[in-house]
Amino acid sequence: HDYVNILGVPFINTSFAEMESILTNHIDKQEKTFVVTANPEIVMYAKENKDYQKIIQSAHYVVPDGNGILLAANMLKKPITERVTGFDLTMALLEEGNKKGWHVYLLGGREQVNKRAAENIAKDYPGINLVGRHNGYFDWADGKVAEEVASLAPDIVLVALGFPRQEEWITTNYHRFSKGLFIGVGGTIDIISG
Ligand code: UDP
Numbered sequence: 001h002d003y004v005n006i007l008g009v010p011f012i013n014t015s016f017a018e019m020e021s022i023l024t025n026h027i028d029k030q031e032k033t034f035v036v037t038a039n040p041e042i043v044m045y046a047k048e049n050k051d052y053q054k055i056i057q058s059a060h061y062v063v064p065d066g067n068g069i070l071l072a073a074n075m076l077k078k079p080i081t082e083r084v085t086g087f088d089l090t091m092a093l094l095e096e097g098n099k100k101g102w103h104v105y106l107l108g109g110r111e112q113v114n115k116r117a118a119e120n121i122a123k124d125y126p127g128i129n130l131v132g133r134h135n136g137y138f139d140w141a142d143g144k145v146a147e148e149v150a151s152l153a154p155d156i157v158l159v160a161l162g163f164p165r166q167e168e169w170i171t172t173n174y175h176r177f178s179k180g181l182f183i184g185v186g187g188t189i190d191i192i193s194g
Contacts, residue, residue, distance in 0.1 A: 004078045007047045009038055011069060011080060012061050019063060019084045020092045023181060026060075027093075027102065027155050030179040034059045034170055037086035037184065040068035042163050052164045055171050063089065086185045090192075093156060093181070098127040105149050107169075108136030108160030109189040116193040136161045146173035156181045160189035 002013040012019070026033040036042070036059040046053040056062060063084035064070060073080040097104060106118050118133040131152040138145050149157060150173070157180055159166040166184030174182065 004073045004080055006072050007043050008053055009043050009046055009056055009062055011064050013080050015081050016084050016088065024096050027181050032177060032179050033181045035183040036062045036167055037065035038062050039066040045164065055167050058171060087188045087191060090158060090185050090188050094121065094125050094128060097156065098125040101127055101129055102155040103129045103131045105131055105152060105154040105157045106133040107157060111135040113190055113193040117189045120192055120194060140169060146176055150176040154180050158183060158185050160185045162186060
């Protein structure tokens with residue numbers, strides 16, 4: 001693949017459709033995958049926080065979430081095809097999962113937001129098997145929630161803990177899983193909750 005490095009963050013340069021198909025393929029093959037949807041705020045934060053930068057760099061794919069990333073790429077004379085936002089990617093994956101009966105876990109957001117988002121996913125994507133959900137306000141130190149999520153072996157774990165927490169949670173707990181697509185989806189859960 002073609003990559004564009006913006007301040008230490010390696011963005012994959014694909015069309016949205018291509019990215020969707022790459023991720024669908026990993027899920028179908030049950031290949032564990034970590035995706036970061038990075039906006040300019042994340043790039044700037046990673047520049048100042050080397051631990052977070054390493055986490056971002058450890059992802060299989062960093063996708064350009066927002067026009068600011070495309071503008072930066074243009075300035076570097078390495079144009080990026082198009083935006084691949086966390087929201088659009090989440091919607092596309094839910095559509096695909098609806099057809100294929102994927103198992104999805106919804107982690108993050110305030111309790112009411114998480115609950116309503118889960119209800120909306122169940123209603124709008126009846127083919128999806130929503131295997132579990134948990135709000136994003138819990139103590140991770142004991143690893144209990146992560147253990148619970150891992151025991152359900154989801155195909156997709158949507159992690160909405162806000163950045164940098166969502167990416168930290170994913171890397172901290174990644175070893176517990178043998179498959180699944182892990183993606184930090186920030187405020188997407190708030191949108192889905194309506
Ligand atoms: N969030 C959470 N736990 C936290 C902090 C945030 O579940 O400890 C949730 C928050 O309720 C919201 C989502 O993460 O639903 C995105 O939060 P925010 O807008 O702060 O993050 P960003 O969009 O900047 O990544």
